[in-house]
Amino acid sequence: MTVAIVENGTLVVSVGGFAASIAAKAIEHQFDALTHFPDRCANIELDELATRLNDFAAYVEDLAGKGDIAPGFNGVVEVEAFARRHVDLTRRFWAAEGRCLNWFITGPASFPVARNEKRIKVADARRADLAAHPVAARKAVKRKALPHGADDEPIRSGDPSALQRIMTKIEDLALSIDKMKAANTIIRRMEKGGADDAAMIAAIVAQTGLSADVAARGVVLADWQWKRGFDTSGNRAEIRRLHSRLKSLARMQERGNESQTVKTGIGAVEIIENVGMARIQLIFPAKPDEATRRALKANGFRWLPSQGAWQRHINEAGRWAAERVMKAISAEGAA
Numbered sequence: 001m002t003v004a005i006v007e008n009g010t011l012v013v014s015v016g017g018f019a020a021s022i023a024a025k026a027i028e029h030q031f032d033a034l035t036h037f038p039d040r041c042a043n044i045e046l047d048e049l050a051t052r053l054n055d056f057a058a059y060v061e062d063l064a065g066k067g068d069i070a071p072g073f074n075g076v077v078e079v080e081a082f083a084r085r086h087v088d089l090t091r092r093f094w095a096a097e098g099r100c101l102n103w104f105i106t107g108p109a110s111f112p113v114a115r116n117e118k119r120i121k122v123a124d125a126r127r128a129d130l131a132a133h134p135v136a137a138r139k140a141v142k143r144k145a146l147p148h149g150a151d152d153e154p155i156r157s158g159d160p161s162a163l164q165r166i167m168t169k170i171e172d173l174a175l176s177i178d179k180m181k182a183a184n185t186i187i188r189r190m191e192k193g194g195a196d197d198a199a200m201i202a203a204i205v206a207q208t209g210l211s212a213d214v215a216a217r218g219v220v221l222a223d224w225q226w227k228r229g230f231d232t233s234g235n236r237a238e239i240r241r242l243h244s245r246l247k248s249l250a251r252m253q254e255r256g257n258e259s260q261t262v263k264t265g266i267g268a269v270e271i272i273e274n275v276g277m278a279r280i281q282l283i284f285p286a287k288p289d290e291a292t293r294r295a296l297k298a299n300g301f302r303w304l305p306s307q308g309a310w311q312r313h314i315n316e317a318g319r320w321a322a323e324r325v326m327k328a329i330s331a332e333g334a335a
Contacts, residue, residue: 001057003079004050011046013053013087016080020087022046030098049090056082056134063145073145082137089133093126157249157278157313166246173235173242179208180230183218187228200228252278252314264329266292271322273314280318281309282325295328 003015009024024042031038057079064075099119101112148159155165183204190200197219204215218230258273267285274281282301284292288310299321301310312318 001061001075001079002054003057003083004053006043006046006050009043009046011050013050013083015057015083016076018080018084020083022049022087027094030094032098033101034097035102045090045094049087052134053083053086056086056137059138060141060145063142066146066150068151069145070147075145078141078144082134082141085137086130086133089126089130093123093130096123096126099123157252158276162249163246163253166242166249170239170242170246173239177232177235177239179210180218180232180235182208183210183215184229187219191228248315262326264326266329269326269329271326272309274311275314277307277311278314279311280314280322281307281311282322283309292325292329295325299325301325 004011004013006012011020011022011024013020013022024039024046027045028038028042031041035041060075060079060082063069064073096119100123101116101119148161149156155162155169159165186203186207187200190203195203197216200219201212201215204210204219205212208215219228221228252275255273255275257275259270261268261270263269266288269285270283272281272283281304282296288296296310300312300318301321302312303309304311312321
């Protein structure tokens with residue numbers, strides 16, 4: 001997806017309901033005090049802006065091409081929102097940069113050093129905002145497109161298919177252990193016969209189905225190794241961890257959504273165990289004061305505007321954290 005092009009010294013952006021046109025001549029004056037070649041600088045800035053916009057559009061297009069994205073995800077809307085914000089941030093950066101001076105250009109006589117340092121700090125802050133925006137936007141759009149994460153990412157508790165995915169992962173690990181045990185048997189047998197590494201690798205690939213690269217890791221000795229073979233202890237530990245998590249998720253889903261209202265010194269606070277999101281949420285009657293916000297953050301709760309709640313993961317630690325916050329609030333009210 002191409003949403004921005006630069007032709008004849010003019011950047012043209014068009015996506016959804018957003019359109020913008022920026023001519024290099026129109027921004028050239030903002031670099032007059034920074035370089036002897038403001039025209040070149042202006043064209044470079046337009047090229048870099050177009051690249052950032054197109055890179056984000058390509059990223060969103062790639063996400064939209066996945067078959068398991070959220071039903072309501074609209075890539076064009078997301079790219080349009082990014083383009084509006086990013087063009088605005090870029091203009092702010094240009095404006096801040098244009099107030100800075102380079103004594104090599106303006107001359108050293110009576111150069112306003114202190115004033116220029118303040119302007120440079122502002123410009124640096126605008127540059128940092130500009131650089132951070134694509135990173136944050138990519139994370140946000142990925143959460144919208146894949147609310148439960150991609151297949152190659154850790155399994156999230158809020159994923160409706162989390163139990164099935166965990167069981168599948170356990171089965172895959174168990175199968176991997178069986179293959180490694182079979183490979184170890186082959187290695188021991190062939191070592192006694194004096195076979196070379198290549199023959200061992202070929203036998204493991206043929207008899208276990210492991211790839212040649214994986215087989216080589218068990219056959220070819222590294223400098224720190226003294227014995228050939230595969231170590232299955234890591235996979236066994238992971239299976240135990242997954243079994244524990246499987247039980248925890250099953251208990252959480254059996255428990256279902258729960259809600260209770262606690263009266264505190266700042267009013268009634270609703271505590272919700274949202275199984276669908278795998279979050280424990282605290283909903284306040286109004287914006288909490290500074291002391292309450294500190295208590296929430298200290299106990300791992302973070303504000304989620306879309307839910308209108310302070311939340312963290314559902315687990316025993318999360319429930320204890322909610323109790324600690326309620327006690328802290330009640331103590332403040334009593335005081």
